[in-house]
Amino acid sequence: MTDIWLPVFAGEYTPAECMGRGKYVIDGKEYDDCTFCRASCPARDRFKEPDSGLPIKCDMCEENDPGQPPLCVQWCYNEVLIYEEREEEVEEEVRLDEIEIGLESLVDKYGFQKLVDSIARMSQKGSSL
Template sequence: MSKIKKKVKTIKIDADKCNGCRACEIVCAGFHSTPKYDIINPARSRIQVITHRLKNIWLPVFAGEYTPAECMGRDIYVIDGKEYEECAFCRATCPSRDLFKEPDSHLPLRCDMCEDDPPQEKPLCVQVCLNDVLIYEEREVEVGEEESVDLAEVGLRSLIDKHGFDTLVDTMVRIAEKG
C-alpha cells in the first residue's frame, strides 16, 4: 500500500486547568447547528465535560467513533487518588451510555475538529476556552492510504444496529412514498 502524508489534528487536554464552565460544549453545539449558532443545546455537543465537582473531577472528552457493541468489561481509573467513573476517558458513542448521541434521534455524534469552509484556524472549543485547557496541535504523519469514512453511512449503520435492516428499509420506503 502506498504511503501518504496525513495531517493529524490533536487537541491536548490539560484537565487540571479546567474550571468546569462548559463553554466548549455550548460553542460546539452552536457551531454544528444549521444555520450556525441558531440552535444552542449542549446535549448535542461533541465535547462533554464529565464533572464530579466534589471529587475534583472535570474531564473534557471528545466524541469519537460509533460502536455498535459495548466492551466486555469496564475500566475504572484511579489517578492521583481520584477515582474516575467507568468509561470516563472513552470517546465512543456506545450502547452502554447516552453520551454523544443526538438527544432526539439517538444518532451518533462525532468530533470533526470543526471542519469548515473556509477552514477554522482552530476547533471552536479550543478558541472559546480561555483557560488553555484545550490546546490545538497539528502534526504530519505518514500513513497507508485509507478509505474516507462516509458520515451518512456511519449514521445509517447505527440505525441498522438499533432497528434492524428491514425496519429501516421499510421506513425509508414509507418516507419516500409520502414525499
C-alpha cells in the first residue's frame, strides 16, 4: 500500500508565532488554542495520544535538550514548520559599586546638597596641594 497525499486547501497562509502550551500569536492577537497546524498537517496522526486518539497539547518538547527543535519541526514532511530561537532583551538591574552605595547612604544621611558642597571643598583642597 502506498501513501497518497491529496492537496487540501487549509486556508490562506498566516504567519503565526507558536509560543507552545496552546498560546498562539497571529497578526499581533493572542489566541488560547489553534488548529491551523493540526488541520493541515499530514503528520498529525503522529501527535495524538495513543490511548484516546486526542491531539497532544504542545509543550514545546520540554524533555528535549536545549536548542533542539520540537519534534513537530523535526518530523515535518514538507518542511513547513520552522523553529527559531530569539534573544529577548531583558533589562539588567544596574549593580551599584561600593563607592555609589557609600555615596547613596551619605545622601540619605546628610542630604544631596551638603554632600555636593563637601565634595567641592575637598576637590579645591586637593588642587591646592
